[in-house]
Amino acid sequence: MKGQARRRAMSLVVLAVLLVSAAIVAEAAAKKVNLQVHGKVRYEGSKGRTIVEGGLTIRYDDTVITATNAVIDNAAETAKLTGGVLLTQKDVVLNADEMDVDLKNDTAVVKGNVRLEKREEQAEKDESGKAKVSVVKMTCNILEISTKTQDFIAQGSVLMTKDKQKAQAQKANYDNAGKTLTLQGSVAIEDEGNKTIKCDRAILYTDKELVEAEGKPVEITFEIEE
Amino acid sequence: MLMDPRIVRIVSVAILLVLGCLYVYAFVLNKPADEDRSFDPDPDRASSDLTFGGVSIEGRENGERVWKISAANVDLRDGDGHVEMSEIGHGEIYRDGEPYVSFRACKGVFDTKTGQLSLSGGVDVFSGGRKLLRTDEVAWKPDDSRIVIPGQAEIITEQGVVSAASLRVDVASDKIYASGDLTIREGFGGRDVVVKSGEICFDPAENSFEAWGGTEIEFEIGDDD
Numbered sequence: 001m002k003g004q005a006r007r008r009a010m011s012l013v014v015l016a017v018l019l020v021s022a023a024i025v026a027e028a029a030a031k032k033v034n035l036q037v038h039g040k041v042r043y044e045g046s047k048g049r050t051i052v053e054g055g056l057t058i059r060y061d062d063t064v065i066t067a068t069n070a071v072i073d074n075a076a077e078t079a080k081l082t083g084g085v086l087l088t089q090k091d092v093v094l095n096a097d098e099m100d101v102d103l104k105n106d107t108a109v110v111k112g113n114v115r116l117e118k119r120e121e122q123a124e125k126d127e128s129g130k131a132k133v134s135v136v137k138m139t140c141n142i143l144e145i146s147t148k149t150q151d152f153i154a155q156g157s158v159l160m161t162k163d164k165q166k167a168q169a170q171k172a173n174y175d176n177a178g179k180t181l182t183l184q185g186s187v188a189i190e191d192e193g194n195k196t197i198k199c200d201r202a203i204l205y206t207d208k209e210l211v212e213a214e215g216k217p218v219e220i221t222f223e224i225e226e
Numbered sequence: 227m228l229m230d231p232r233i234v235r236i237v238s239v240a241i242l243l244v245l246g247c248l249y250v251y252a253f254v255l256n257k258p259a260d261e262d263r264s265f266d267p268d269p270d271r272a273s274s275d276l277t278f279g280g281v282s283i284e285g286r287e288n289g290e291r292v293w294k295i296s297a298a299n300v301d302l303r304d305g306d307g308h309v310e311m312s313e314i315g316h317g318e319i320y321r322d323g324e325p326y327v328s329f330r331a332c333k334g335v336f337d338t339k340t341g342q343l344s345l346s347g348g349v350d351v352f353s354g355g356r357k358l359l360r361t362d363e364v365a366w367k368p369d370d371s372r373i374v375i376p377g378q379a380e381i382i383t384e385q386g387v388v389s390a391a392s393l394r395v396d397v398a399s400d401k402i403y404a405s406g407d408l409t410i411r412e413g414f415g416g417r418d419v420v421v422k423s424g425e426i427c428f429d430p431a432e433n434s435f436e437a438w439g440g441t442e443i444e445f446e447i448g449d450d451d
Contacts, residue, residue: 030417030448037441043421045385045413045433050443060447074414077447103447 033060033103035072048074056081060103063089063147067099077104085110089147091119096143106148114143116152120162120179123208136162136181136206138172150176158183160204166190167204179207187213195222278302283309285336285343285368292368293343294318295334307338314345319366319373321397327373328352329364342367357382358430359393371398383433386411390428402428408435414445 039054050072058065058079068083079101087094087108097112115138122132141156154172160181161167170185181204183189189197189204189211200215213220278301284294298313311334318325332347343366351359351373361379366372373395381388381402391406404426413419422444423437 030446033445033447035443035445037437037443040436040438041441041443042436043410043413043419043434043443045383045410047432047434072414075416077414 031060033058035059043074045074050074058101058103061106061147063087065099065101065108076102078102087145087147089150092145092150093117094143094145107144107146109142109144111142114138114140114154116140116143116145116154118150118206120206134163134206136160140172150174162204162206164192165204165209167202169202174206179205181206187215189213193222195220197221283311285341287341287368290323291320293320293366297334309336309338310334311336317345319397326353326397327358327395331364340367341369353430361393372396381428381430383430385433386413388428388430388433390426393428402430404428404435414447417446419443419445 035052036057036059037052037054038056039052041053042051044050050070052070052072053068055068056066056070058070065081065085065087067081067085070079070081072079081099081101082097085096085099087099087110093116094108094110095113095115096110099108099110101108116136117138118136120134120136122134124132126132138154138158138160140154140158143152143154145152152174154174156170158169158172159166160172160183167181167183167187167189169183169187171183173182173184174180175182183202183204184200187197187199187202189202191197191211196219197211197213198219198221199213199217202214203212205211279299280297281300282294282296283300285292295311295317296315297311297317298315299311301310303310312332314329314331314334317329317331317334319327319329329345329349329351331345331349333345335344335346336342337344345364345366346362349359349361349364350357351361351364359375359379359381361375361377363375363377365374365376367374375390375393375395377392379390379393381390381393388411389409390404391408392404394403394405395401396403405424406422408421408423408426408428410419410421420443421435421437421441423441426435426437426441428435
């Protein structure tokens, strides 16, 4: 009898722990979104959308997005922002003409005059022992970014600069964890001292001065001092 | 001749017992019910007041009907010019001579001096055959053409319930204005939305609202499970 009561008590404890854990996980999964409307807002419940005109600011987690106009899909939790779109998050600043943001999945696709700037700590240290900081600048036609990981995919006339390094390609995939920018399609990299690399695919390390080039052929041009 | 003291004691105790039973019967068992007192909330008022049971009365403005109420009890108080109605089973507010909204409430007071009709206690307002609002206090002044709900109110739409800190219904323009926080239940992705704005114009038919300048909208998103 005693053993049965103990087993029942243990089951209740386990159930309680599971319920509390589930509540904590659910709390952690949900995030608060704050939408500040500087102009006019029209919420259309029956049509399932919200229209904002005249300026807005969206804040969630550590992401802040500003734009002139927005159409929000209430059920899908997505928004189409237009007019001077600016996204800032940690060390990333992203400008574009328009943005499709998926608040639920932490992704944003930007189009038109896309300009991205990312401050990147370098592996190299300065005299005081602090990590040097470089700013990676990029322009392209379309860019898809994850605000959760800061990974992005840039497409169409991709141009990248970092310190004295310049690169161009048709497509660029950035992996924030590995600090690598994978360039694909008509890749051309211009480095310090007029050294150029032309190839099909190149991996560019954004936290150090290292480039891995692939493809047939890899064409490297550099000047020899006479 | 002196009586036996034992008999005197027994008789005294018996008399006290009978008196005690009479007291219990009269003031405990047959105590007047509170409901009976509600018919006469002010016992000191003038004796010329009139109470009617189960009647319909209506208010008029410039000869035109502006409201009509059917109540279980109606008290006409000649002292302060108030008409008190209780257990309002059905009432109507008119616009251009036609019923605009109907309602039911626990209590209503019509001030004959100001022309204001005040409803209180579980007020349900209906429009087009469906429930539109649920609140505890409503004030209607025909010459202002406004229904004022000073406290918390719930607007019932086809998509769900919207809570507002206070409301104002402009009868002439057929618009509802909300002040303070407005909470739309399950407004975004099945979650509540809180709207903070100076003034919000709400359309219950479309479950939509418009707000201008300095509006803040807050909602939660995340995994549904």
